[in-house]
Amino acid sequence: MSDAPPRTPTDWSGELMQRRIARRYRAERRFRLLGLAAIALSAAFLIFLLGSMLTRGLGGFTETRIALPIDLKAAKLAVDPAHLKGRGADLALTGAGLEDAVDTAANAAWPAQGGSALLADGAWLRVREAVKADPTLLNGRATFDLPAATAIDIAYKGKGAAEDEATVAALGAQLSRGFNRDFLTGADSTDPTRVGIWGALKGSLMTMFVTIALAFPIGVLAALYLEEYAPHNRWTDLIEVSINNLAAVPSIIFGLLGLAVFLGTFGLPRSAAIVGGLTLALMTMPVIVIAGRNAIRAVPPSIRDAALGVGASPVQVVFHHVLPLALPGILTGTIIGVARALGETAPLLMIGMRAFIAAPPEKLTDPATVLPVQVFLWSDEVNRGFVEKTSAAIVVLLVLLLAMNGLAIYLRNKFETRW
Amino acid sequence: MRDNKPPKMTAGHVNVFYGDNQAISDVSIDIPQDEVTAFIGPSGCGKSTFLRTLNRMNDTVASARVTGEIRLDGADIYAREMDVVQLRARVGMVFQKPNPFPKTIYENVAYGPRIHGLAKGRAGLDRIVEESLVRAGLWNEVKDRLGDSGTALSGGQQQRLCIARAIAVDPEVILMDEPCSALDPVATARIEELIHELRGRYSIVIVTHNMQQAARVSQKTAFFHLGQLIEYGDTSDIFTNPREERTKDYITGRYG
Numbered sequence: 214m215s216d217a218p219p220r221t222p223t224d225w226s227g228e229l230m231q232r233r234i235a236r237r238y239r240a241e242r243r244f245r246l247l248g249l250a251a252i253a254l255s256a257a258f259l260i261f262l263l264g265s266m267l268t269r270g271l272g273g274f275t276e277t278r279i280a281l282p283i284d285l286k287a288a289k290l291a292v293d294p295a296h297l298k299g300r301g302a303d304l305a306l307t308g309a310g311l312e313d314a315v316d317t318a319a320n321a322a323w324p325a326q327g328g329s330a331l332l333a334d335g336a337w338l339r340v341r342e343a344v345k346a347d348p349t350l351l352n353g354r355a356t357f358d359l360p361a362a363t364a365i366d367i368a369y370k371g372k373g374a375a376e377d378e379a380t381v382a383a384l385g386a387q388l389s390r391g392f393n394r395d396f397l398t399g400a401d402s403t404d405p406t407r408v409g410i411w412g413a414l415k416g417s418l419m420t421m422f423v424t425i426a427l428a429f430p431i432g433v434l435a436a437l438y439l440e441e442y443a444p445h446n447r448w449t450d451l452i453e454v455s456i457n458n459l460a461a462v463p464s465i466i467f468g469l470l471g472l473a474v475f476l477g478t479f480g481l482p483r484s485a486a487i488v489g490g491l492t493l494a495l496m497t498m499p500v501i502v503i504a505g506r507n508a509i510r511a512v513p514p515s516i517r518d519a520a521l522g523v524g525a526s527p528v529q530v531v532f533h534h535v536l537p538l539a540l541p542g543i544l545t546g547t548i549i550g551v552a553r554a555l556g557e558t559a560p561l562l563m564i565g566m567r568a569f570i571a572a573p574p575e576k577l578t579d580p581a582t583v584l585p586v587q588v589f590l591w592s593d594e595v596n597r598g599f600v601e602k603t604s605a606a607i608v609v610l611l612v613l614l615l616a617m618n619g620l621a622i623y624l625r626n627k628f629e630t631r632w
Numbered sequence: 633m634r635d636n637k638p639p640k641m642t643a644g645h646v647n648v649f650y651g652d653n654q655a656i657s658d659v660s661i662d663i664p665q666d667e668v669t670a671f672i673g674p675s676g677c678g679k680s681t682f683l684r685t686l687n688r689m690n691d692t693v694a695s696a697r698v699t700g701e702i703r704l705d706g707a708d709i710y711a712r713e714m715d716v717v718q719l720r721a722r723v724g725m726v727f728q729k730p731n732p733f734p735k736t737i738y739e740n741v742a743y744g745p746r747i748h749g750l751a752k753g754r755a756g757l758d759r760i761v762e763e764s765l766v767r768a769g770l771w772n773e774v775k776d777r778l779g780d781s782g783t784a785l786s787g788g789q790q791q792r793l794c795i796a797r798a799i800a801v802d803p804e805v806i807l808m809d810e811p812c813s814a815l816d817p818v819a820t821a822r823i824e825e826l827i828h829e830l831r832g833r834y835s836i837v838i839v840t841h842n843m844q845q846a847a848r849v850s851q852k853t854a855f856f857h858l859g860q861l862i863e864y865g866d867t868s869d870i871f872t873n874p875r876e877e878r879t880k881d882y883i884t885g886r887y888g
Contacts, residue, residue, distance in 0.1 A: 444694060445694065513731075515727065515729060515731035516731060516733065516734075517692070518689065518692075518725075518727055518731065519727065519731045519732070519733060519794070519797075520733070520743075521689065521692065521720060522687075522689070522720060522724060522725035522726075522727070522798065523720070523721065523724065523743060523744035523747075523797060523798065523800075523801055524717050524718065524719075524720040524721030524724075524744065524747070524748060524801060525717070525743075525747055526717045529747055533743070533747075534733065538734065
């Protein structure tokens with residue numbers, strides 16, 4: 214034994230100890246307050262973001278309408294009633310001069326305020342739809358609620374120029390507001406009252422479809438092979454490092470790759486959903502591989518032993534046991550990766566998806582645009598009517614993202630194994 | 633009464649390496665047919681490693697290498713023409729920690745017969761599941777809740793479920809790697825009873841740390857130390873009259 218003096222008994226209730234306890238409690242309180250402040254700050258930012266998007270964007274889902282009385286009988290439209298049924302109806306009404314009739318009626322109704330200039334570009338199309346639905350309208354006078362021009366729309370929503378405000382005041386009760394169905398069914402346009410989000414939404418959905426169809430199976434198979442089959446040597450280490458690096462490569466570089474390979478080498482059509490999907494698949498795949506490997510690694514080895522022990526082949530072990538148990542983790546990682554791809558703009562600009570596309574894409578090879586690019590394009594427009602349309606498009610994009618995250622949570626809970 | 637049947641499995645001059653580390657050196661042993669053989673020895677002596685070479689579970693360890701020969705009914709199990717999947721169906725295994733699949737009790741037992749195509753139709757599968765659970769002594773406890781998750785059972789029940797899963801594929805040999813080390817004494821007694829009942833129908837090899845357990849359940853005992861087989865013989869001889877000094881020291885608790 215050493216000859217050091219024996220330890221003095223610890224004084225647990227002395228002043229020194231009390232100070233130490235007080236200091237510990239203070240540190241605890243401070244830490245808790247800091248955490249609370251961080252949460253409160255994030256929540257405040259989130260509420261501010263959502264609030265400002267919603268207050269600005271909701272206007273984009275509505276339109277201002279003007280009540281226009283039209284005497285279609287007096288306009289003497291030369292339309293054979295037999296032609297008002299079926300596919301020829303549009304052509305028949307257009308040929309009969311319906312657009313002129315609407316313009317004439319508008320000029321007569323508001324000679325002082327600018328006549329037909331008060332109406333949005335395609336306002337007469339609403340009259341056409343109404344007549345197609347009810348041909349008896351041709352035989353009398355009727356009042357139609359038609360979409361107003363951009364300037365009137367902005368003024369009626371309270372942000373217009375002085376002269377437009379005066380026009381709005383003069384029109385008074387003839388103006389009303391309604392839900393803009395065209396916004397949800399149309400595509401891009403030069404007139405902000407006529408733009409629609411459906412073209413970009415459909416483009417986004419098609420692009421996502423290509424991305425998921427490619428990146429998910431390839432990513433999962435790669436993760437399974439690397440975890441379950443590949444030997445652990447220098448080559449697989451190199452592959453692992455490369456995959457981790459790929460996940461961190463800036464997205465615009467994938468855009469350049471897509472431009473060079475898919476457009477340049479393979480000659481795929483510019484601006485098409487399939488090229489966008491391929492490019493985003495390249496970007497998403499490493500994320501899926503990493504998430505997949507982590508999920509697969511988290512499956513307890515005892516389950517593999519158990520399955521091998523009753524004579525399951527390696528493939529059976531993977532597909533009967535490992536994959537089902539890893540699926541919730543893989544799906545969560547996939548949806549996070551796809552949600553990131555859904556919000557990507559830069560790589561898609563590189564492959565030409567910034568074009569003005571006035572019709573929703575029908576096929577994967579049709580020219581298309583996607584929601585974030587549409588937001589980018591509209592935010593660049595000079596016309597003030599695009600301001601709220603931009604916010605409305607952002608609202609649609611956020612709703613889509615929330616829906617995808619909701620799906621991720623649902624799938625995770627559905628497939629999760631309770632041990 | 634014994635020794636008139638040929639041994640079920642024979643091992644000759646088996647060496648196992650993990651990388652440069654030799655875990656088993658020159659072990660030769662005969663596993664008798666339809667009896668219980670116990671492997672005892674201090675931790676890290678290689679008895680579990682040797683057990684895992686008997687159905688080639690060591691294949692899953694990339695650095696493991698086996699030399700020597702192991703024969704099942706005279707056929708070399710490390711030969712090129714031996715199918716590992718079929719070998720593991722013939723030589724089943726029960727692990728240290730109960731590891732039921734996170735599926736229903738029924739699915740746990742039905743999995744093996746299904747992948748090997750042992751059952752004819754749904755009724756045949758039902759019969760195999762019932763038989764296996766009855767033989768594992770679990771039927772009466774679970775017959776009304778076959779649809780419940782296997783992981784919801786207690787530890788002892790889970791281990792008996794794993795035994796039912798192993799015998800459902802009708803193996804010839806069952807390897808048990810410390811099957812009771814995670815269980816309480818009541819559950820342990822239950823498993824030991826079960827081993828008694830299974831004897832005579834299956835050749836059983838059990839690794840255990842518990843010498844009383846080895847003495848109770850086995851007819852043959854092998855004592856491993858530092859990767860070597862020190863002594864192998866009838867259980868009664870090993871425990872009452874060991875030939876080797878080291879065996880005697882171990883079973884009397886001098887070390888280990």
